[in-house]
Amino acid sequence: MPDVLVLVDHDGEHVHKTTYELLTAARRLGEPAAVVVGTPGTAARLEASLARHGARSVYAAESAEVDEFLGTPAVDALERAAGEASPAAVLVSATTDGKEVAGRLAARLDTGLLIDAVDVDSSRVVTQVVFGGSYTVRSQVTHGMPVITLRPGSFEAEECPVRAEVKELALPPAAPTSCARVTARRGAIAGDRPELTEAAVVVSGGRGVGGAEGFSVVEDLADALGGAVGASRAAVDAGYYPHQYQVGQTGKSVSPQLYIALGISGAIQHLAGMQTSRTIVAVNKDPEAPILDLADYGVVGDLFAVAPELTRQVAARRAAD
Incomplete structure (x- = not known):
């Protein structure tokens, strides 16, 4: 072969x-x-x-x-x-x-x-x-x-x-005048979380999170599930979360086993980067949000009530195991 x-x-x-x-x-x-x-x-x-x-x-x-x-x-x-x-x-x-x-x-x-x-x-x-x-x-x-x-x-x-x-395999000599040179590297801020594109679970926040401080709810749920944190373009553009965690057509494409979208309406730009996920769960207070049409499980409600409760339930089950 x-x-x-x-x-x-x-x-x-x-x-x-x-x-x-x-x-x-x-x-x-x-x-x-x-x-x-x-x-x-x-x-x-x-x-x-x-x-x-x-x-x-x-x-x-x-x-x-x-x-x-x-x-x-x-x-x-x-x-x-x-x-x-x-x-x-x-x-x-x-x-x-x-x-x-x-x-x-x-x-x-x-x-x-x-x-x-x-x-x-x-x-x-x-x-x-x-x-x-x-x-x-x-x-x-x-x-x-x-x-x-x-x-x-x-x-x-x-x-x-x-x-x-x-x-x-011998590499040819580098040609500094014709190659892009790396001058500095910045470390990721993910801590112990898995890399976004490799994670089996991704929890993403959107404009509905309301601000940078609101992403603590997203991070808590991701940590409870052992997953990575993502963000929609709207959240990134608003300065809620760093660009390196953007999921979507102009960000990173992910296909985890479980994708949880908190406060994300479901613009085409975002769906293009996560719609091949195995199971999609969406939480949004707008019953007409497009992402609910794509989701396997949709919850119409306040993410600040739903996500913390889900985090508590996951933590309790893990403790019981």
């Missing part, structure tokens, strides 16, 4: 859950081959977990300078791995960085690009949600092998233990 290249998302010590989802999807198309881009020694630390999830090959694209440049090392690594493996496809997580890498790679390889897929079958036909979530389409490239970005949460990560072969 042909190789399927998977770009590994990691923090240098641990593989992100989205990569395991990509490896699971890759097995539908061929033999998963993980591409690790990092500083020297990174691939060795990640090899065991990648092999446990089905990566038969691990390409180690390592350099002491790799963290100094934005996107380019990953594009270089995938281009060189594609030259060696002649893969059936390349899979990248549909994050902001992943979409940039995928687009640049497709341009370099002069091949087809499929963005924001939520499913892929053995014939390399992908399912996408397009036009702000208004339509579901099936797409296939007509030129070259596909470069596919897969929306986080679209696949359940499944273990498939194999023996991995590590292959060294």
Whole structure:
């Protein structure tokens, strides 16, 4: 079977859950081959977990300078791995960085690009949600092998233990004058909460939260459920919560097992980023709010009464267990 290249998302010590989802999807198309881009020694630390999830090959694209440049090392690594493996496809997580890498790679390889897929079958036909979530389409490239970005949460990560072969992949020298350089990094403020795009549970607040202080209700429920906190564009634009937690067409796309929307009306922009969630619960005082039409469970009521009670009930059940 042909190789399927998977770009590994990691923090240098641990593989992100989205990569395991990509490896699971890759097995539908061929033999998963993980591409690790990092500083020297990174691939060795990640090899065991990648092999446990089905990566038969691990390409180690390592350099002491790799963290100094934005996107380019990953594009270089995938281009060189594609030259060696002649893969059936390349899979990248549909994050902001992943979409940039995928687009640049497709341009370099002069091949087809499929963005924001939520499913892929053995014939390399992908399912996408397009036009702000208004339509579901099936797409296939007509030129070259596909470069596919897969929306986080679209696949359940499944273990498939194999023996991995590590292959060294030399990166070309960086060209500082033509590459975007990272000059500073800001730490996330999520604390112990899971990363938004990887969380099994997401609790989001909207304009109905009323202000930055109102987000404590959202955070309390998220913490009780062991989930991540999100925000609608309206809440972010109003300054209630930082932009990095925005869920929607111009924010992050999420597909958790459970999505709880507190005080979110359900504008198309927001629905486009969360409508593929497995179960959706909405709390809104407006019975005509569009999000109630999408929700699996809707509560018409004051979120400041409903959410704290739900938090107490969840905490009580966890304590009883």
